[in-house]
Amino acid sequence: MPWVVHRRATSRRVSELSLRFVKRRSISHAARSQGIKSPPQGRCFRRSANLVLYWQDEQFVFENFARQTRISAEPLTCSLLHYCAEWRTFAEICSFLGEFDDSSIRASLKQLCANRMLEIFDGEAPKPNGLQDWTGWNPAAGFFHFSTKDFPFAENPLEDFRGLRRLAKHHPMPVPLKRYAHSRKTKLPRGQFHEQFPKVLKDRRTWRMFGKHAVPLEALAEILRLTFGIQGWVQVPGLGRAAMKTSPSCGCLHPIEAYVLALRVKGLRKGFYHYNAQRHELEWLREGVTRKVLEKNIGHQWWFAKSAFLIVMTAVFGRTRWKYKFPRVYRGILLEAGHLGQTFCLTATWKGLAPFSTIAYQDTQWEKWLGLDGISESVLYLAGAGTRPTDLKNAHMGALRSA
């Protein structure tokens, strides 16, 4: 049986292996050649499109990265899943696995379906989940995307921080510096940084304490406009209008959308809004959540739940995928969120506010609040700000100081 290993949509050459496995007992291949074309008839099984297989220590792991299910199984499972590239009836599968008895095959199929390794057709086709649009990006981008979602952050972030202090006793914190000790050196002019721009850059800090006052709507509006607003349009011959923003964007496709969770903004009802980047408007979505619920969904970091507003940055992946069919661009989208995050922090600093950013949040919950499917549009980065507190000395470390 020849096996050809190949990857989809990549320009990198992959070695082609031609391995021959010889089975002790001959298996009828007739059923395979009669594989059911869609639409299937009766009850059928098909391999999920989003599987990644790897070894972890001694275990052979099968993972459906889109559903975040993992099983370990015998290598024979791999042959079965390979066989189920198209819809297969139970009879066909039994014929393929000729040496095993029907009841054990039935039980195994049940487990493979329950763990989402196989899809089942039983008169009704499984609904497409949107990931079919990620062809070319998967499995690399999809595997990374889903594997890094909904991380279970510690319920007590202070305990986490204490753990770091214990770690630092034996494994000192790495120094964020590199030098070429033996190279020839060129002294650089130090420059004069008295103007507003360098002052804002130097003043930017992560704040973990906030004032009780509400943030003026004008300040939020300016921050949104300068960070996420469209500054102008440029006509690209043969393509159409491209939006210009204060941050760069891969292919000028601007996949990032901004949402606001207003908690304490003067003149703005509490709740979730979408920022319309062209019209410079907030579009009302829904009521907000209690502080306790918010806290739970930002890594239990109660200090951020006391801010005045949060900004949720999402990516509409299809915009960037229109041009870039390869998974590397997923990195580009993350970098774009980083650009916008920094612009947000700087403009908030310039407005005299206390900004912060975090990736400690429960992705799926935020996506539910915003009505997003997490595939065509997904949350990438959270930021926020409040007014500055009176206790400026402890405002950056906040609760971490007493941990």
Ligand SMILES: Cc1cc2nc3c(=O)[nH]c(=O)nc-3n(C[C@H](O)[C@H](O)[C@H](O)COP(=O)(O)O)c2cc1C
């Ligand atoms: C992507 C990202 C995620 C972060 N997440 C958190 C977080 O969850 N909680 C927190 O207190 N700070 C968070 N920070 C802030 C960093 O701890 C902070 O930037 C760092 O300590 C340096 O301090 P500075 O921002 O005041 O320069 C995050 C920063 C970045 C860039």
